[in-house]
Amino acid sequence: MLLIECPWCGERAETEFSYGGEAGIVRPPDPDALTDAEWADYLFNRSNPRGAHRELWNHAQGCRRWFAVERDTVTYVISRSYRLSDAADGEGG
Numbered sequence: 001m002l003l004i005e006c007p008w009c010g011e012r013a014e015t016e017f018s019y020g021g022e023a024g025i026v027r028p029p030d031p032d033a034l035t036d037a038e039w040a041d042y043l044f045n046r047s048n049p050r051g052a053h054r055e056l057w058n059h060a061q062g063c064r065r066w067f068a069v070e071r072d073t074v075t076y077v078i079s080r081s082y083r084l085s086d087a088a089d090g091e092g093g
């Protein structure tokens with residue numbers, strides 16, 4: 001079982017969390033200026049890397065807060081777990 005470190009509650013079982021997708025996706029500041037293809041890319045396309053990946057997780061059965069995790073998609077090793085307010089780029093990890 002995967003153990004995930006909640007920045008507020010500490011290490012807990014994966015079953016307490018909900019996956020929120022890739023971290024760092026920034027909403028375009030002016031959506032009306034985008035083409036349909038650019039808008040669709042923002043809405044649907046994600047990187048899906050093999051290796052290091054920044055993800056959003058919610059501690060749904062705990063404090064219910066959102067946070068970011070850096071996880072290797074091959075080994076599942078989590079190298080970092082942090083609050084979104086602590087993200088270096090300020091955009092959710």
Ligand SMILES: [Zn+2]
Binds near residue numbers: 006
């Ligand atoms: Zn928590």
